[in-house]
Amino acid sequence: MTRLGVTPTMTTRIFGSGIRRREDPRLMTGQAAYTDDIKLAGMVHAAILRSPHAHAKINGIDTSAAKSAPGVLAVYTSADTEGVLNPIPCAWQPPDSDIKAVDHHALAVDVVRYVGDAVAVVVAESRYQAEDALELINVDYSAMPAVVNPKAAMDSGAPQLHGDAPNNQAFHWVVAGGDTDAAFAEAAGSQNHVVVTDTIIQQRLIPNAVEPRSAVANWQFAMGELTLWSTSQNPHIARFLCSLVTGIGEHKIRIIAVDVGGGFGSKIPMYADEMLAAFCSMQLRRPVKWTATRSEGYLATIHGRDHVEQVELAATKDGKITGLRAEVYAGMGAYLSTAGPGVPTILHGLMYSGPYEIPNVRGDIYGVFTNTTPVDAYRGAGRPEATFLLERMMDLLAAELNVDPVEIRRRNLIQPFENGHDVSTGLTYDSGNYQATLDLAMQHVDYPALRKEQEKERSEGHYMGIGVSTYCEICGLGPSQVAGAVGFGGGLWESATVRFYATGKVNVYVGISPHGQGEETTFAQIVSDELGVPVDDIEVIHGDTDITPMGWGTYGSRSTVVGGGALALSTRKIRDKGIALAAHLLEAAEEDIQYEDGKFFVRGSPDQSKTIQDIALMANVAWNMPEGMEPGLEATTFYDPPNFSYPFGAHVAVVSVDADNGHIVLLRYVAVDDCGPQINPVIVEGQVQGGVVQGAGQALWEGVVYDDNGQLLTGSMMDYAVPKAHLLPNIEVLSTVTPSPHNPLGVKGIGETGSIASTVSIYNAVIDALRPLGVTRIEMPLSPQRVWQAIQQAKGA
Numbered sequence: 001m002t003r004l005g006v007t008p009t010m011t012t013r014i015f016g017s018g019i020r021r022r023e024d025p026r027l028m029t030g031q032a033a034y035t036d037d038i039k040l041a042g043m044v045h046a047a048i049l050r051s052p053h054a055h056a057k058i059n060g061i062d063t064s065a066a067k068s069a070p071g072v073l074a075v076y077t078s079a080d081t082e083g084v085l086n087p088i089p090c091a092w093q094p095p096d097s098d099i100k101a102v103d104h105h106a107l108a109v110d111v112v113r114y115v116g117d118a119v120a121v122v123v124a125e126s127r128y129q130a131e132d133a134l135e136l137i138n139v140d141y142s143a144m145p146a147v148v149n150p151k152a153a154m155d156s157g158a159p160q161l162h163g164d165a166p167n168n169q170a171f172h173w174v175v176a177g178g179d180t181d182a183a184f185a186e187a188a189g190s191q192n193h194v195v196v197t198d199t200i201i202q203q204r205l206i207p208n209a210v211e212p213r214s215a216v217a218n219w220q221f222a223m224g225e226l227t228l229w230s231t232s233q234n235p236h237i238a239r240f241l242c243s244l245v246t247g248i249g250e251h252k253i254r255i256i257a258v259d260v261g262g263g264f265g266s267k268i269p270m271y272a273d274e275m276l277a278a279f280c281s282m283q284l285r286r287p288v289k290w291t292a293t294r295s296e297g298y299l300a301t302i303h304g305r306d307h308v309e310q311v312e313l314a315a316t317k318d319g320k321i322t323g324l325r326a327e328v329y330a331g332m333g334a335y336l337s338t339a340g341p342g343v344p345t346i347l348h349g350l351m352y353s354g355p356y357e358i359p360n361v362r363g364d365i366y367g368v369f370t371n372t373t374p375v376d377a378y379r380g381a382g383r384p385e386a387t388f389l390l391e392r393m394m395d396l397l398a399a400e401l402n403v404d405p406v407e408i409r410r411r412n413l414i415q416p417f418e419n420g421h422d423v424s425t426g427l428t429y430d431s432g433n434y435q436a437t438l439d440l441a442m443q444h445v446d447y448p449a450l451r452k453e454q455e456k457e458r459s460e461g462h463y464m465g466i467g468v469s470t471y472c473e474i475c476g477l478g479p480s481q482v483a484g485a486v487g488f489g490g491g492l493w494e495s496a497t498v499r500f501y502a503t504g505k506v507n508v509y510v511g512i513s514p515h516g517q518g519e520e521t522t523f524a525q526i527v528s529d530e531l532g533v534p535v536d537d538i539e540v541i542h543g544d545t546d547i548t549p550m551g552w553g554t555y556g557s558r559s560t561v562v563g564g565g566a567l568a569l570s571t572r573k574i575r576d577k578g579i580a581l582a583a584h585l586l587e588a589a590e591e592d593i594q595y596e597d598g599k600f601f602v603r604g605s606p607d608q609s610k611t612i613q614d615i616a617l618m619a620n621v622a623w624n625m626p627e628g629m630e631p632g633l634e635a636t637t638f639y640d641p642p643n644f645s646y647p648f649g650a651h652v653a654v655v656s657v658d659a660d661n662g663h664i665v666l667l668r669y670v671a672v673d674d675c676g677p678q679i680n681p682v683i684v685e686g687q688v689q690g691g692v693v694q695g696a697g698q699a700l701w702e703g704v705v706y707d708d709n710g711q712l713l714t715g716s717m718m719d720y721a722v723p724k725a726h727l728l729p730n731i732e733v734l735s736t737v738t739p740s741p742h743n744p745l746g747v748k749g750i751g752e753t754g755s756i757a758s759t760v761s762i763y764n765a766v767i768d769a770l771r772p773l774g775v776t777r778i779e780m781p782l783s784p785q786r787v788w789q790a791i792q793q794a795k796g797a
């Protein structure tokens with residue numbers, strides 16, 4: 001079932017071949033068009049006044065000076081938007097969680113709740129004029145106490161953000177399987193069991209896409225139509241939400257996501273800013289552009305992670321896990337972002353069994369309002385946190401029992417399975433061979449030799465550490481029925497149209513909306529492989545709701561599984577029609593027509609054949625069609641997968657730590673991942689590497705810092721440390737191939753695995769390095785200062 005190897009062998013088939021990304025030439029030569037490149041006749045510019053307070057009452061806003069500033073066309077506050085714009089909805093409300101979906105107005109009404117909350121918007125002839133006029137708006141605030149830590153926010157006496165959310169509790173959601181209380185009671189009363197505990201802080205992160213958010217809104221009043229160019233990962237969802245907020249019919253809204261320079265989840269939500277651009281355009285009947293600066297984005301674009309977790313793991317003394325219990329306080333920020341509540345619940349709690357047999361699991365997840373930027377999906381979204389939690393506890397268990405960390409994992413990994421495996425959280429994994437990825441990783445790094453090297457280094461007074469994580473994750477989001485059942489306010493199917501022209505060239509229209517992942521290449525490979533058309537004859541079109549069929553977006557590593565599934569099925573419809581038309585043209589029975597590599601021929605008579613291009617021509621001109629067959633060669637499929645996909649793998653990090661100054665060097669990183677058959681191994685490798693680097697960022701460098709008053713201290717790239725290339729080793733990417741039985745291509749997602757597995761393997765490596773010094777935990781990011789302090793504390797203890 002599982003094929004092992006260091007990147008799969010290149011094939012002569014285009015599926016599986018590492019052809020170069022077709023989108024790169026335009027991205028690298030400046031030919032790409034981003035939202036901020038859009039220029040329309042008569043276009044004006046919006047700038048948004050943001051609250052400097054984390055929590056304050058607005059006593060009054062004086063806009064008179066700003067209104068008369070040069071070039072200013074209008075200044076709007078909530079007095080203008082109230083009753084015109086509806087609150088921005090939270091579109092993922094987990095069931096049975098007593099969720100408090102508090103109103104989130106595009107412009108703050110009476111109270112501001114985080115530094116960056118939008119208070120007023122200025123529209124002027126130029127961006128400079130709009131920005132200058134912001135300074136002339138006088139807001140009379142009465143500052144109020146703020147709270148930024150999600151656990152502290154639930155303490156009695158904490159400042160309250162919303163009248164209708166007592167104790168700042170946004171929701172309480174429970175995942176439970178087996179009988180966890182009984183498992184822990186048994187462990188407590190038995191000599192043959194151990195319990196390990198930890199408090200884990202998943203620090204808050206800022207997504208850093210290359211392109212900041214931007215919007216251009218054009219209200220065509222005569223038609224009652226709104227066109228919104230927007231840096232969106234999911235233009236069709238944006239259309240849906242825009243309709244709810246503005247009240248314009250969905251059929252009168254066109255969302256266009258031109259080239260989008262990355263998102264990592266941060267361009268999923270509908271934001272106040274985009275809706276304000278639409279509002280201003282409707283008021284002024286002129287096109288309006290708004291583009292965030294980097295530091296504005298740090299305040300007003302969603303953040304990720306932000307958990308405080310208390311975790312217990314029970315196991316027998318021979319290392320078999322019997323139960324896992326977690327209490328999680330997940331910061332939601334000041335309002336519930338579009339998908340925010342789904343992240344620490346469905347995408348996190350349901351993964352508490354990971355790749356292991358854990359019979360008894362319970363997680364109590366509290367979503368908490370704090371006076372901070374709203375939190376939503378950031379690469380991995382919930383699954384890096386779940387993997388961290390499990391893999392940290394595995395290492396603590398190994399240390400407690402004095403068993404090798406790899407061995408402890410082996411004792412608990414789920415055995416290989418090809419078609420469905422139920423875990424205690426209620427999920428059914430599709431297929432997996434977890435041992436195989438761990439074996440390959442161990443073999444590749446020569447684990448016994450690595451441990452020997454570590455011993456030698458230690459004997460010479462050097463602190464080298466080896467960290468391992470084995471993971472599996474839930475992605476390829478569908479099916480829609482499950483989406484509905486878990487409170488997701490939409491579907492999770494995809495659609496794709498394949499359109500052949502008479503000349504044999506092909507346009508592919510897809511609902512997904514890639515923004516860096518490379519589907520213009522891999523989707524062309526799917527079509528080329530299925531239909532034998534050269535890849536250069538295929539163009540993949542996405543990102544415009546007026547042109548492309550419905551799609552639910554590019555996130556949750558779902559585009560290839562679900563969008564690719566729809567596309568594969570469309571190509572197969574084309575092939576079937578081709579067979580019927582070829583049979584007619586070749587005067588043979590359909591059963592006698594064989595199809596291979598773009599050719600239809602009569603079985604046993606290969607010279608009697610038609611190419612797919614011949615068929616495309618004949619179908620399009622329709623001179624000689626079989627009775628009842630429609631003209632044209634085009635197919636659309638709406639595809640809803642029967643299950644999620646569950647990629648998996650094993651990652652190994654090797655670090656050295658300088659105990660004198662706390663400085664960490666990441667010496668080596670090995671990623672073994674299994675995403676099923678790879679359409680393009682070079683793209684897959686790039687995805688893994690990018691994800692690993694982001695995960696390394698969380699372990700070693702990145703972290704949002706708010707002061708106690710809710711001021712963002714890491715408000716620019718000078719203060720927020722994204723990973724830099726020279727700090728990273730070559731990332732060695734290997735893979736195994738275990739097909740998923742649950743989608744037409746057998747593929748699994750790969751876009752997030754790197755960020756899911758890497759943070760904790762690096763963290764585990766650092767703790768492993770410092771074990772001789774007695775260090776057992778350090779808060780992330782593992783800055784030299786923190787590492788040094790932890791060493792001093794351990795020495796003093």
Ligand code: MCN
Nearest residue numbers: 262263264516518522556557558559560679680749750751
């Ligand atoms: N692929 C493949 N074979 C497979 C699986 C995937 O060749 N078996 C290819 C795909 O066809 C695609 C790429 O790998 O070209 C990633 O595919 P997939 O795993 O389906 O993920 P999505 O396209 O749905 O992308 C979403 C995922 C997420 S959730 C985040 S966050 C993320 C990521 O992708 N954000 C990114 N990768 C990113 N890459 C870039 N450059 N920019 C981002 O913002």
